[in-house]
Amino acid sequence: MSPLENVQRPSLTIVGGGPGGYEAALVAAKLGATVTVVERAGLGGAAVLTDVVPSKTLIATADSRRRVMKAPALGVKLDTEAIQTDIQAIDRRLLQLASDQSRDIRTALERRGVKIIIGEAKLTSDKTVAVTTPEGTETVTSDAILLATGASPRELPTAMPDGQRIFNWKQVYNLTELPEHMIVVGSGVTGAEFASAYNLLGAKVSLVSSRDQVLPNEDPDAARVLEDVFTRNGVNVVSRTRANAVTRTENGVQVELSTGEILEGSHCLLAVGGVPNTQNIGLEEVGVQLTESGHIATDSVSRTSVPGIYAAGDCTGVFALASVAAMQGRVAVAHLMGDAVQPIKHHLVASNIFTSPEIATVGLTDAQARSDQYQVDEIKMDLTTNPRAKMADVSEGFVKIFARKGSGTVVGGVIVAPRASELIYALALAVTHKLHVDDLANTFTVYPSLSGSVAEAARRLHVRG
């Protein structure tokens, strides 16, 4: 039940203006709440200013260059040796795009009547937040609070970024030249995406991967495809090795590896995970419970341990995705305002890794499919036989579908392909609405199209009635 059942026009303070915060603010204002957003940097949060938007824009440019470099194989005559990457122009464009998007979000919030305070917030009770601005400290009082403070790059004491040669993912957009040799440390999603992007932009790239395979938490078949592509494209994947330290040299960097070897490069990007922004913001004092990893503990409707205080996004440790942060924020507001609440269903989340090829997933994972907990049939269809893939010279990728044994209900899938982020929507619809493999198989697809492989894979899972 909402803690504000009888309040006519409840007030809500939101700490953090990223997707977890600003989406909630828009919905709450629309439902009639008086909303204040406190943000210390800029609207849109890290997602817009330093993480999703800049990295995906960089990747869009890298992908354009990839297609140009491949054009001769399709009969377009051009001198690929003469193609240059103007990293300063690329970075300028992506930062401008991020700043424009942040401005658009601010405008949308203001139009809905949301009050915005640029300042550093600290919880002082279950109803009050102290906000420090250059002008001083003010107290904002409200009926409820939503914490959406996000996360920050994890730092290794022996590899401190200097923003010139050694970077975390937020600092890498002020390069004066394309790195001659970029060493990416960490082969999770962030590391894999940046390794792919700089490789396609024409830099020499080494990827220090502490695990057996890149993308250790992802679908193993997809990770294998990506690792093969990396190797074929000349990325130096240093597997089962940790970076113990990173130091500056006169003209570059030295990465000391756990094998004792030294890797020399011109620049180093640290992609070793994130830590939630939950320290020194008054959480313990007010009784907001944290998990062992330092995230804010929440339930399926985004409530924390303190009635009236909600949390959403990366500070909660539930999937670190912008889409999930926004959904958690919307769910919190629906609960607070007594609107219909649909608790978040983790098994329905769709996500995408923006490497080349892209890797999109939804629903049941490969590991879950192989566990005793689920009885599933599985099909994996390579794209090499797909006519559209042949026409576009797509030489790797696949569609994988998991369906419940016996019933044929679609419960998960993986797509590795160019623009897999768009193709996965069909599987996401199927998983969310419990469609049958025959529903996918009997839906017309365009000929020729990559989505034809989705229908074909489903056809192969047909259960005879």
Ligand SMILES: Cc1cc2nc3c(=O)[nH]c(=O)nc-3n(C[C@H](O)[C@H](O)[C@H](O)COP(=O)(O)OP(=O)(O)OC[C@H]3O[C@@H](n4cnc5c(N)ncnc54)[C@H](O)[C@@H]3O)c2cc1C
């Ligand atoms: C390189 C990279 C690429 C990514 N790409 C994708 C992608 O393609 N797709 C995707 O879905 N996800 C992606 N993610 C994940 C995505 O960025 C996060 O899941 C998303 O930003 C979470 O939103 P949030 O609102 O929780 O936090 P944030 O976006 O981090 O926003 C939190 C905000 O809170 C503010 N704040 C913190 N503490 C205070 C305080 N005390 N007072 C005032 N303000 C405060 C911060 O300034 C920040 O602006 C990526 C992450 C990284 C690192």
Ligand SMILES: NC(=O)c1ccc[n+]([C@@H]2O[C@H](COP(=O)([O-])OP(=O)(O)OC[C@H]3O[C@@H](n4cnc5c(N)ncnc54)[C@H](O)[C@@H]3O)[C@@H](O)[C@H]2O)c1
């Ligand atoms: N496309 C997207 O949606 C997208 C993009 C980027 C990040 N994200 C989100 O951000 C979250 C975090 O991803 P991430 O990749 O930043 O972090 P991560 O924690 O998933 O990966 C970090 C990797 O670095 C490795 N590592 C740590 N210390 C190391 C060392 N000293 N040497 C070598 N390797 C080391 C870890 O073993 C781990 O594999 C993901 O769960 C994802 O949801 C999403």
